[in-house]
Amino acid sequence: MNERITPPDDGRASDPHVGSNLRNLRKAKGLSLQRLAEASGVSVGMISQVERGLANPSMRLLTSLRRALNISMQELFGDVATAAPSNADPHFVRRRENRPVIDLGTLHKELLTPTDRHHLQIMILRLEPGGESGGKALSYPAEKGGLVLAGKVMLSVDGEVAEMTEGDSFVFDSVRPHFLRNSSDAPAEVLWIIGAVQFDRHL
Structure with a gap:
């Protein structure tokens, strides 16, 4: 996997929280940068840049690292379950003000799924003009679906393209190579659903 190291379009570094999460999770697994690079197909240099908050990782890159580390979506977001006070919401509820967000420059991922691990993951993807899921197609075991909440997006699945x-809504088998892109001049929002991700079943 070849990833270009580019700064965010607005000159900001990537969310350092993402990088520090990845670094802590990698160390907790006892993996060196080299071993994680070999397992994920992401270069040592790129992983180091992401961990230090010096590069905006794509959705494709984060998926590769998450799979190699065998971690849940909540762990990637730094969303760890803690003992809840007696007046807390039920475990199946996540309040709007408690949604963790990953800022990937032109792509923002907001997790809607509660803290408990689930095979079903629900997010809101916010794509700025020109924002995309990584440029190159993703492909891994999962069912995916979604609903365009605002704006316009282009979804490519196994070479078939839909504007x-x-x-508008969609469902597809994630084993088929796919990517999402906002080619318009206005921001777009997509409700993004991932189900039955096989490598999460053993967590």
Whole structure:
């Protein structure tokens, strides 16, 4: 996997929280940068840049690292379950103000799924103009679906391309190579659902 190291378009470094999470999780697994690079197909240099908050990782790159580390989506977001006070919400609820967010420059991922680990993951993807899921197609075991909440996006699945606008929905097998892109001049939002991710079943 070849990833270009580029700064965010607005000159900001990537969310350092993502990088520090990855570094801590890698160390907790007892993996060196080299071993994680071999397992994920991401270069040592790119992993180091991400961990130090010097590069904006794509969704594709984060997926590769998450799979190699065998971690849940919540762990990637730094969303760890803790003992809840007696007046806390039920475990199946996540309040709007408690949604963790990963800022990937032109792509923002907001986790809607509660803290408990689930095979079903629900997010809101916010794509700025030109934002995309990584440029190159993703492919791994999962069911994916979604709903365009605002704006326009282009979804490519196994070479088939669909231009979608607000209110349009989709479902596909994630084993088929795919990527998402906002080619318009306005921001877009997509409700993004991932189900039955096999490598999470053993966590």
